[in-house]
Amino acid sequence: MDYSNLFSANANRMKPSIIRALLKLVQQADIISFAGGTPDADLFPQEILADTASRVIREQGKLALQYGETVGWKPLREQVALYLSAQGINCTYENILITTGSQQGVYLAGLTLINPGDQVLVEEPSYLGGLLAFQNFQAKFVTMPCGEQGIDPAQVDQLVSRTSPKPKLLYTIPTFQNPAGSTLPEEKRDQLLEVARKHDLIILEDNPYGELNYTGKTIKAIKSFDTEGRVIYLGSFSKIASPGMRLGWVCADPSLIARMTMAKETADVCTDVLSQSIAAEFFKGGHLKDHLGRLIGTYQGRRDAMLSAIDQYFPKSIRYNRPLGGFFVWAELPEHLNAVTLFEKAIAAKVAYVVGTAFYTKEGQGLNTLRMAFCTSNEEKIREGVKRLGGVFQEALRERP
Secondary structure, three states, rough: OOOOOOOOHHHHHOOOOHHHHHHHHHHHOOOOOOOOOOHHHHHHHHHHHHHHHHHHHHHHHHHHHOOOOOOOOOHHHHHHHHHHOOOOOOOOOHHEEEEEEHHHHHHHHHHHOOOOOEEEEEEEOOOHHHHHHHHHHHOOEEEEEOHHHHHHHHHHHHHHOOOOOOOOOEEOOOOOOOOOOOOOHHHHHHHHHHHHHHOOOEEEEOOOOOEEEEOOOOOOOHHHOOOOOOOOEEOOOOOOHHHHOOEEEOOOOOEEEEEEEEHHHHHHHHOOOHHHHHHHOOOOOOOHHHHHHHHHHHHHHHHHHHHHHHHHHHOOOEEEOOOOOOOOEEEOOOOOOHHHHHHHHHHOOOEEEEHHHHOOOOOOOOOEEEEOOOOOOOOHHHHHHHHHHHHHHHHHHHOOO
16 A cells, blocks of 8 residues: 555654664674664663562552553652752652653653744754654754854854744753763853843753763753753663663653643553653662662773774874763764765774764764764774774775875
């Protein structure tokens, strides 16, 4: 049957993720992949979660195996609120909505706030999943350059001042950003919030990587400076425990939580209650602190191995960031080099990355950029993979006419 004349306008606007398409090409066992930004499965707290799941099913099974409230399992909402409060975010469980991954939080925020044609401020480059979600709501993008220290509040102020109609939403990943690995300095977070107040903007703060902090110092969320409900904060269980449990959360003003909950009800009725009950016990049992220590120690070592290898093997004309946390190193090749065409040569050398152009709002942007994830390979493989990639780039520079 031909469905082409039956698809909705929304369905026809949807585009597949270029990253998902590329990942299909790098599944060969002998390829060292810096492409997927997925947690290392060997680091999952498998035994703790198994014991917790068994106990939850035995002791709470009649509730945990049943449908639940759309807004989320109350014990988990309470635990998330306690966790965020300890980080300086003023909230109670009434500020918390549990979502099916933080991606659903992005989607629900868009569904609740964006009308077709609305202007949305986004970082450039930015998280592809966020861009695709906003495109589905027919948003128009106003882009802000995102350097190693994130976006500049003064530039945002100037940009909004000359944009008509005024944007209503600013989407940002201020801490260990995906893809660029950038981090907005703390003093600029309060400044950005002041710009949002001035222009009556809602800030959608996406923070899936914030706990993977290699600085040894606390980095306050923008939400922690928020006193009027202007920030919608998104968190995730995926990077700190298990992506397969598909758990995230929204922290926002209760009136926004109520609207987003209504939107969620029509999408999935409720997030997996069993996963929620297991996560609540994981938080309550105090397991997160020790587990995060293991994650940080491992991933920080891998980041350091990647940076050291880049220093040694990459051409000096390639610029790259030194992320303070998270999973990613972002690199810019000389402008005459194209990371898309070089991808095939990298695969031939048995190493893979993600082309940076996937993280821009317009085709043809960022063709000389790439993202490298250090989360899934051990330090020895990281050094070998960077060495191979450095060879690909060295050869491309020698071939320049």
